[in-house]
Amino acid sequence: MELGVITDWLQFLFMGIQRGAIYAMVAMGFNMIYSSTGIINFAQGEFVVLGGLMMVSLTMVLGLSLVFAFFVSVAFVTVVGILMERLTINPVKHPSVLRLIIITIAVSMLLKGGAMCVWGKGSHYMRHFTEGAPLDFMGATVMPQTLWIIGILILLVIGYVVFFNFTMTGKCMRACAINRDAARLAGINDRRMVMLSFALSAAIGAIAGIIITPLIQMDYARGALLGLKGFGAAVIGGLGNSLGAVAAGLLLGTIEAMAGGYVSSHYMDAIALVVMLAVLFVRPGGLFGKSEEVRLKEF
Amino acid sequence: MPLKDYIGFCILICLVLLMPHLMVNDYYLGVLVFAAFNCLACIGLCLLMGYAGQISLGHGAFIAIGAYSSGIFTTAFGWSPWAAMAAGAFAAMVIAMAVGIPTLRLKGHYLAMATLGFASIVHIVAVAATGFTGGPAGMSGIPGLRLFGYPLDSDLKYYYFAWAAVIIGLYFAFNLIHSRVGRGLRAIHGSGDAAEAVGVNTAVYKIQVFALSAVYASVGGSLYACYVNYIDPGPFDVMHSVMLVTMVAVGGLRHLWGAVIGAVLLSVLPEILSMAAAPLRGIGIAYRPDYDILVYGGILLLIMMFLPDGLFAGIASAGRSGIAVVKKYARGGRIAGK
Numbered sequence: 054m055e056l057g058v059i060t061d062w063l064q065f066l067f068m069g070i071q072r073g074a075i076y077a078m079v080a081m082g083f084n085m086i087y088s089s090t091g092i093i094n095f096a097q098g099e100f101v102v103l104g105g106l107m108m109v110s111l112t113m114v115l116g117l118s119l120v121f122a123f124f125v126s127v128a129f130v131t132v133v134g135i136l137m138e139r140l141t142i143n144p145v146k147h148p149s150v151l152r153l154i155i156i157t158i159a160v161s162m163l164l165k166g167g168a169m170c171v172w173g174k175g176s177h178y179m180r181h182f183t184e185g186a187p188l189d190f191m192g193a194t195v196m197p198q199t200l201w202i203i204g205i206l207i208l209l210v211i212g213y214v215v216f217f218n219f220t221m222t223g224k225c226m227r228a229c230a231i232n233r234d235a236a237r238l239a240g241i242n243d244r245r246m247v248m249l250s251f252a253l254s255a256a257i258g259a260i261a262g263i264i265i266t267p268l269i270q271m272d273y274a275r276g277a278l279l280g281l282k283g284f285g286a287a288v289i290g291g292l293g294n295s296l297g298a299v300a301a302g303l304l305l306g307t308i309e310a311m312a313g314g315y316v317s318s319h320y321m322d323a324i325a326l327v328v329m330l331a332v333l334f335v336r337p338g339g340l341f342g343k344s345e346e347v348r349l350k351e352f
Numbered sequence: 353m354p355l356k357d358y359i360g361f362c363i364l365i366c367l368v369l370l371m372p373h374l375m376v377n378d379y380y381l382g383v384l385v386f387a388a389f390n391c392l393a394c395i396g397l398c399l400l401m402g403y404a405g406q407i408s409l410g411h412g413a414f415i416a417i418g419a420y421s422s423g424i425f426t427t428a429f430g431w432s433p434w435a436a437m438a439a440g441a442f443a444a445m446v447i448a449m450a451v452g453i454p455t456l457r458l459k460g461h462y463l464a465m466a467t468l469g470f471a472s473i474v475h476i477v478a479v480a481a482t483g484f485t486g487g488p489a490g491m492s493g494i495p496g497l498r499l500f501g502y503p504l505d506s507d508l509k510y511y512y513f514a515w516a517a518v519i520i521g522l523y524f525a526f527n528l529i530h531s532r533v534g535r536g537l538r539a540i541h542g543s544g545d546a547a548e549a550v551g552v553n554t555a556v557y558k559i560q561v562f563a564l565s566a567v568y569a570s571v572g573g574s575l576y577a578c579y580v581n582y583i584d585p586g587p588f589d590v591m592h593s594v595m596l597v598t599m600v601a602v603g604g605l606r607h608l609w610g611a612v613i614g615a616v617l618l619s620v621l622p623e624i625l626s627m628a629a630a631p632l633r634g635i636g637i638a639y640r641p642d643y644d645i646l647v648y649g650g651i652l653l654l655i656m657m658f659l660p661d662g663l664f665a666g667i668a669s670a671g672r673s674g675i676a677v678v679k680k681y682a683r684g685g686r687i688a689g690k
Contacts, residue, residue: 093465155656159650159656170642320477
């Protein structure tokens with residue numbers, strides 16, 4: 054009996070980490086665009102959906118190898134992100150934040166509609182990255198795909214830290230995020246940095262979509278909720294703080310899975326959103342942010 | 353209220369009276385009744401977006417609160433539909449304040465995400481709380497409205513009633529924006545810091561406008577529930593909240609007339625598109641209602657990029673330049689006549 058309780062708990066924990074890793078990646082994508090432009094990109098969830106659906110088509114329909122299809126899918130969504138920035142964000146001169154946010158809402162509608170036209174309304178099955186029986190860990194089962202998700206999240210975080218701390222481009226992006234005018238005076242092409250932030254954020258979204266699709270069966274309409282929970286993670290971690298967002302994403306996923314397991318599966322989706330609202334109301338700077346920072350921050 | 357707006361009201365009233373005579377059947381009249389409900393929600397949303405400069409992505413939830421209040425209080429507690437409507441409006445106001453007070457005191461657009469999260473929660477509860485809301489199957493048997501004992505039992509009667517409600521709501525909104533509160537709001541939109549410096553309490557004004565806009569949406573929802581007599585969670589999803597923002601943005605953020613135009617245009621657009629499906633099929637394009645979202649997204653994107661003040665501002669500036677051209681020619685004519 055004692056073991057059964059622990060087994061259940063572990064099972065929910067694994068499920069939570071697996072969901073949370075996806076929220077963490079979506080939140081990292083939000084933060085990149087937020088840092089460079091000050092806007093929340095409502096099309097972030099659609100990047101996830103596009104990545105997943107593209108991967109399904111390349112592997113299950115065209116029969117390409119996983120690794121090749123992975124890179125093609127990420128490249129495809131990255132191009133979508135770049136096009137979005139070049140065609141809809143960049144041409145707007147003297148934009149207000151309100152206007153840019155509505156533009157990203159419009160783009161998300163177009164991407165959602167486009168995905169529905171291309172892939173239809175049904176959900177799509179994709180095989181797991183590695184064949185093989187689920188692993189057994191103290192009675193709880195762990196899908197090999199979950200290990201892939203955790204591994205890729207760790208790689209992404211390492212890549213993120215290296216990129217923003219040890220490369221010139223990453224440092225330029227950080228400079229733009231801190232003070233755009235000063236960065237421009239120092240000779241940084243800030244418009245290019247905005248484009249780069251859309252490209253990176255689309256790529257991260259695509260990776261999240263690709264690795265979660267074998268577990269949830271992607272369909273065109275999932276973008277909104279994935280995006281919203283990813284935003285929840287970004288808020289809980291403190292907007293603009295990507296490492297905080299990773300921790301918050303894992304926390305949010307775990308809370309959600311535990312609530313789904315122990316309280317009510319009907320209200321599982323609502324609980325993550327209630328946590329997000331609670332943090333937004335009580336500590337808008339995020340759990341890891343300083344409360345005075347948020348007064349200066351604007352989005 | 354400037355003379356221009358009184359002329360606008362006259363045109364609106366004439367159109368409302370004229371439309372039923374142009375309708376071939378009651379179905380299209382029904383479409384215009386739904387347009388009136390959207391109009392009410394959009395008037396409130398326009399006050400919030402255009403005058404307080406904040407986005408709410410949760411107005412679908414306030415419509416749901418109005419509709420479900422009407423449904424629950426009339427069927428389960430036997431209240432009159434009017435009392436239920438008032439209860440819904442009060443609930444919407446209180447909830448809007450609960451969501452608005454913490455988020456609107458912050459700078460920026462935290463409200464957008466808070467309302468989006470809140471709207472998703474309301475939709476999830478509407479689906480899951482089967483005891484109260486009937487769950488996905490919905491609730492039926494909601495009584496229709498009676499006006500001074502006179503039942504609004506046909507599409508035509510409800511059409512006049514719904515649009516009368518829109519006109520009253522619009523009149524109230526116009527009075528509000530030409531009052532002290534309205535001037536304060538416009539100052540906030542111009543520059544929050546400057547408004548604060550001259551003594552406008554920006555947070556309080558924003559919270560009040562948000563609560564008022566929630567009441568508008570809730571009344572629209574109650575009227576909807578009393579019209580169709582049946583509600584289910586379907587129409588109150590997050591997509592509907594996004595549609596309301598689209599309507600206001602397409603019509604024009606900066607003017608209440610824009611909200612009316614946007615709400616009516618986008619409410620009847622699906623009908624226009626389904627009528628256009630037949631000729632499109634003739635030239636080899638199989639148009640399905642599924643594609644509506646692409647049309648909406650495309651319209652919203654184009655308007656926001658090229659006509660950021662919306663269709664109404666576009667029409668108004670086209671009208672002004674038209675008048676200028678006419679004046680120029682008239683003057684030219686006089687000079688030539690000399």
